[in-house]
Amino acid sequence: MPNQQHGIVAHAETEKLNHECVACPFCGLHCDDLTIATTGAGLIVTANGCDRAKAGFERNVPCASPQIGGQDAPLETAIGEAARRLKASRLPLIGGLGTDVEGMRALLAMADKAGAVVDHVLSTALYRNTGVLQTKGWFMSTLTETRNRADLLIVVGSDLSKEHPRFYERIASPADVMFESTSGQRTVVLIGCGAGAATKVTGERIGKVLDVACEPADIPVLLGALRALLKGVPHAAPPPAGVSEAMLAEIAELCRKASYGVVVWAPQALSFPGADLAVQIISDIVRDMNKTTRFAGLSLGGNDGVASAASVCSWQSGYPLRVSFASGAPEYDPYRFDIARMLAEGEGDLLVWVSTFTPDAGPPATDLPTIVIGTPGLALSRTPDVFIPVGTPGLDHGGRLVRCDGVVSLPLRGVRAGQHPRLIDVAAGIEAAL
Amino acid sequence: MLIKLKGGRVYDPANGVDGEVRDIYVRDGRIVAADQSAKVDAEYDVTGRVVMAGAIDPHTHIGGGKMTIARMMLPEDHRGDEIHRTALTRSATGFAVPSTLAAGYRYAEMGYTAGFEPAMLPANARQAHMEMGDTPMIDKGAFVMLGSDDFLLRQMAARQDFEAIKDYIAWTMHAAQAIAVKVVNPGGISAFKFNQRKLDLDESHAHYGVTPRDVLRTLSRGLKELGVTHPLHVHGCNLGVPGNVSTTLDTIRAMEGLPVHLTHIQFHSYGTEGDQKFSSGAAQVAELINQHANISIDVGQILFGQTCTASGDSMRQYGNTKSAHPKKWVVMDIECDAGCGVVPMKYKDKSFVNALQWAIGLEIFLLVDDPWRVFLTTDHPNGAPFTTYPHLIRLLMDKGFRRDMMQKIHPDAQKASILASLDREYTLYDIAIMTRAGPARSLGLADRGHLAPGAWGDITVYKDDADRERMFTTPEYVFKNGELIVRDGRIVKVVQGATHVARPDYDRNIEKSLQSYFSKYHTVSLQNFKVHDDEIIEHDKGSIVVQPTGARV
Numbered sequence: 001m002p003n004q005q006h007g008i009v010a011h012a013e014t015e016k017l018n019h020e021c022v023a024c025p026f027c028g029l030h031c032d033d034l035t036i037a038t039t040g041a042g043l044i045v046t047a048n049g050c051d052r053a054k055a056g057f058e059r060n061v062p063c064a065s066p067q068i069g070g071q072d073a074p075l076e077t078a079i080g081e082a083a084r085r086l087k088a089s090r091l092p093l094i095g096g097l098g099t100d101v102e103g104m105r106a107l108l109a110m111a112d113k114a115g116a117v118v119d120h121v122l123s124t125a126l127y128r129n130t131g132v133l134q135t136k137g138w139f140m141s142t143l144t145e146t147r148n149r150a151d152l153l154i155v156v157g158s159d160l161s162k163e164h165p166r167f168y169e170r171i172a173s174p175a176d177v178m179f180e181s182t183s184g185q186r187t188v189v190l191i192g193c194g195a196g197a198a199t200k201v202t203g204e205r206i207g208k209v210l211d212v213a214c215e216p217a218d219i220p221v222l223l224g225a226l227r228a229l230l231k232g233v234p235h236a237a238p239p240p241a242g243v244s245e246a247m248l249a250e251i252a253e254l255c256r257k258a259s260y261g262v263v264v265w266a267p268q269a270l271s272f273p274g275a276d277l278a279v280q281i282i283s284d285i286v287r288d289m290n291k292t293t294r295f296a297g298l299s300l301g302g303n304d305g306v307a308s309a310a311s312v313c314s315w316q317s318g319y320p321l322r323v324s325f326a327s328g329a330p331e332y333d334p335y336r337f338d339i340a341r342m343l344a345e346g347e348g349d350l351l352v353w354v355s356t357f358t359p360d361a362g363p364p365a366t367d368l369p370t371i372v373i374g375t376p377g378l379a380l381s382r383t384p385d386v387f388i389p390v391g392t393p394g395l396d397h398g399g400r401l402v403r404c405d406g407v408v409s410l411p412l413r414g415v416r417a418g419q420h421p422r423l424i425d426v427a428a429g430i431e432a433a434l
Numbered sequence: 435m436l437i438k439l440k441g442g443r444v445y446d447p448a449n450g451v452d453g454e455v456r457d458i459y460v461r462d463g464r465i466v467a468a469d470q471s472a473k474v475d476a477e478y479d480v481t482g483r484v485v486m487a488g489a490i491d492p493h494t495h496i497g498g499g500k501m502t503i504a505r506m507m508l509p510e511d512h513r514g515d516e517i518h519r520t521a522l523t524r525s526a527t528g529f530a531v532p533s534t535l536a537a538g539y540r541y542a543e544m545g546y547t548a549g550f551e552p553a554m555l556p557a558n559a560r561q562a563h564m565e566m567g568d569t570p571m572i573d574k575g576a577f578v579m580l581g582s583d584d585f586l587l588r589q590m591a592a593r594q595d596f597e598a599i600k601d602y603i604a605w606t607m608h609a610a611q612a613i614a615v616k617v618v619n620p621g622g623i624s625a626f627k628f629n630q631r632k633l634d635l636d637e638s639h640a641h642y643g644v645t646p647r648d649v650l651r652t653l654s655r656g657l658k659e660l661g662v663t664h665p666l667h668v669h670g671c672n673l674g675v676p677g678n679v680s681t682t683l684d685t686i687r688a689m690e691g692l693p694v695h696l697t698h699i700q701f702h703s704y705g706t707e708g709d710q711k712f713s714s715g716a717a718q719v720a721e722l723i724n725q726h727a728n729i730s731i732d733v734g735q736i737l738f739g740q741t742c743t744a745s746g747d748s749m750r751q752y753g754n755t756k757s758a759h760p761k762k763w764v765v766m767d768i769e770c771d772a773g774c775g776v777v778p779m780k781y782k783d784k785s786f787v788n789a790l791q792w793a794i795g796l797e798i799f800l801l802v803d804d805p806w807r808v809f810l811t812t813d814h815p816n817g818a819p820f821t822t823y824p825h826l827i828r829l830l831m832d833k834g835f836r837r838d839m840m841q842k843i844h845p846d847a848q849k850a851s852i853l854a855s856l857d858r859e860y861t862l863y864d865i866a867i868m869t870r871a872g873p874a875r876s877l878g879l880a881d882r883g884h885l886a887p888g889a890w891g892d893i894t895v896y897k898d899d900a901d902r903e904r905m906f907t908t909p910e911y912v913f914k915n916g917e918l919i920v921r922d923g924r925i926v927k928v929v930q931g932a933t934h935v936a937r938p939d940y941d942r943n944i945e946k947s948l949q950s951y952f953s954k955y956h957t958v959s960l961q962n963f964k965v966h967d968d969e970i971i972e973h974d975k976g977s978i979v980v981q982p983t984g985a986r987v
């Protein structure tokens with residue numbers, strides 16, 4: 001059951017405290033070097049957080065009550081009403097899934113019992129990768145490995161400063177690195193990252209920055225031409241407008257000379273048609289390069305808990321999201337169980353939307369009855385049928401998050417007096433009442 | 435609560451009990467001495483049944499990133515292998531790479547009450563424990579991987595004081611919540627990051643200058659001096675490479691009496707004779723093992739069909755990608771810590787190489803004399819999924835069945851193997867050693883794997899059946915801590931097993947050098963790198979059992 005005591009205890013322990021080595025839940029890098037001060041007025045990031053982290057930690061979260069049909073209701077009643085609606089639903093859709101490992105565990109137990117479909121708010125981005133993983137696989141690196149070893153970084157289609165603000169500071173240009181090959185400066189190649197992205201690629205360890213401008217939609221063609229050049233086979237299509245053969249040849253030469261090249265992309269940023277093709281060619285290039293030197297890919301997804309959601313769903317059900325439990329056993333179909341598509345085509349009869357980290361990830365517009373379990377202040381286009389405010393993992397209470405590389409996970413701590421129940425208690429309460 | 439199992443034929447090798455008819459009493463979870471006067475709350479008449487301790491799998495890849503990569507990559511593995519939700523159990527899927535829930539349920543239904551994840555990367559330890567936390571029914575534990583991590587290689591290259599190396603080994607076991615230490619392709623995972631494509635026993639790492647021999651001896655000696663019960667768990671050099679039998683023989687000799695457990699040795703027992711330049715090295719390996727009491731092994735038997743290989747050995751798995759079936763694979767370099775390689779594989783009885791691999795595994799089982807030093811594994815899922823164990827047991831116990839199976843394999847493999855000439859049949863007592871008493875003793879599980887008073891009531895009861903595969907597939911009763919959890923192969927109660935760890939002493943000063951290393955190079959802070967007890971206890975709703983460790987020397 002929701003445990004209001006939890007927050008109070010945390011408050012007594014954390015008053016006026018400076019918390020060090022706090023892990024940040026606000027993007028998939030999950031930096032854990034933040035210092036957070038708990039003050040009467042709220043949280044303050046006093047060391048190492050980027051603007052995105054500051055916005056997340058320092059947001060003034062209003063105190064909110066559970067509501068049924070827009071009217072305040074006791075928590076127990078709201079949980080009961082949510083359970084009643086889930087029970088009556090023939091095909092509930094549980095979307096958003098912006099939570100941590102523990103939250104996802106609780107939601108999957110609930111979804112299994114309710115016979116629901118589960119999908120994450122960012123799974124369209126995730127699926128740019130998943131299709132490649134399930135077709136040919138890939139060769140990947142992780143943050144610490146890249147930080148210490150990469151002498152060439154090729155960033156594709158992504159202005160990392162927006163979604164993963166500290167990538168250049170912490171991974172591309174750290175003060176110390178372990179290996180001689182990288183103790184000098186690193187070369188960074190930007191491919192179709194947009195105007196202005198190059199100006200953000202700064203740091204003492206950043207050497208030459210080669211900014212290859214092209215339209216996002218041309219990225220697959222450019223990568224295809226680069227791959228052909230690296231393989232020494234003629235390429236069918238010429239490089240896209242504005243990219244010279246000489247420039248391609250320069251990138252190819254950098255690749256050949258690299259002792260550990262890492263190709264970086266943020267799947268969320270690859271929002272052009274054929275983006276999965278770009279990911280496919282990236283992993284083909286990495287595969288080809290590994291025949292002679294060392295290369296790896298690095299995908300910077302993982303925002304809004306999507307890496308945790310996909311991992312937990314995979315280890316518990318076998319499948320990385322877009323799973324239906326309606327038949328009593330997990331069924332996987334990345335097309336059919338895409339909740340955005342289902343809503344658009346009138347499938348499902350109840351939407352349960354979960355977002356515990358960011359107020360921006362509100363539920364999509366829909367006529368379906370809606371239960372929202374989320375952080376107070378969550379963007380809502382209309383009043384949900386049931387609203388249950390919950391705390392944020394890593395701010396109001398503990399938990400764990402899986403990082404963008406899918407290898408490392410970070411422990412989260414409660415750093416303030418939570419006013420709201422934990423998602424895991426709410427979901428367990430609903431599950432118990434089903 | 436006192437329960438009585440009446441009249442079973444008990445096989446309890448740890449206590450020298452070989453099929454004697456005995457009553458077993460369990461009070462409040464633990465086995466107690468017979469007490470005729472006490473009131474029995476529940477009695478099970480198991481007259482004529484075979485009674486053993488719950489089985490223990492000492493090497494099964496059940497938790498951690500590479501398994502979840504395999505699950506994500508292979509939806510085709512799961513389709514058609516669904517487990518439907520019941521009033522008691524959750525829904526789940528998976529065949530070769532089952533979901534955590536499926537793994538827990540199936541192990542229990544097969545009479546297993548514990549399984550140990552053998553390749554937990556320190557950097558991935560938290561996730562490994564989360565996955566094991568979502569593996570119900572059985573006890574678990576994990577072996578933490580060292581030997582290609584830059585911290586140890588730096589210590590060795592700098593010829594640091596051996597005590598500091600021991601402190602680091604022990605610290606890592608604590609931080610990762612491990613019960614033992616495994617080394618995988620010693621130094622080789624790191625060497626691959628420097629573009630070395632092979633690293634033989636005495637070949638130098640291009641950057642650190644250390645050799646696999648140095649790494650093996652350092653870790654083995656370190657663990658021995660730390661008093662850790664399970665010896666260094668070794669996945670040696672040159673996995674899967676024809677001719678690697680000579681490396682394996684050299685590895686055994688290189689240990690000079692230091693204790694090691696050589697895992698999935700089948701994959702390391704290949705010669706280069708014959709037209710196909712691929713032959714069995716089983717006889718040579720078994721002979722040397724028989725002569726060296728410091729060596730224990732598990733086999734990593736392959737069985738025919740679709741499976742998926744998953745290993746920390748990025749170097750060798752990259753080499754194996756050419757055999758991927760279906761044609762997809764994942765290899766990773768990980769966190770200045772280790773790596774991984776996930777390569778799906780289909781073993782075919784009509785393939786000469788696969789058929790001979792099958793025969794080599796069985797030859798090793800039958801040629802190594804001492805069942806206390808051989809554990810029954812398929813290196814799940816590398817050789818085959820763990821659900822094939824009953825079939826494997828029948829192959830070992832029934833030479834007629836073995837001969838029949840052998841008729842089906844590639845004819846040249848039949849000719850190239852001495853298997854047909856091996857008449858040995860494992861007894862129920864031998865099977866109880868290999869699947870219970872041996873692993874428990876080797877891992878240092880003080881009160882599991884046997885049935886003497888004081889042991890936990892993990893008990894499996896089988897109907898005796900000449901078809902050993904059928905017998906071991908569906909036990910009649912399985913008890914966990916004295917509670918009936920499985921009846922006639924169906925789960926009747928869901929429980930959450932414990933996590934077993936070992937915590938050798940270390941000097942906390944090692945954290946000074948670790949602190950500086952972490953803050954300079956790592957992307958995770960030292961404090962957050964450690965998996966804390968309350969994560970397992972509160973978040974995973976589990977419990978921790980600290981197994982005894984000997985005195986440090």
Ligand code: SF4
Pocket residue numbers: 024025026027028029030031048049050051052053163164165166167
């Ligand atoms: S980069 Fe991401 S994880 Fe790091 S502080 Fe900023 S928002 Fe948080």
Ligand SMILES: [Zn+2]
Pocket residue numbers: 493495552553698813816
């Ligand atoms: Zn293994």
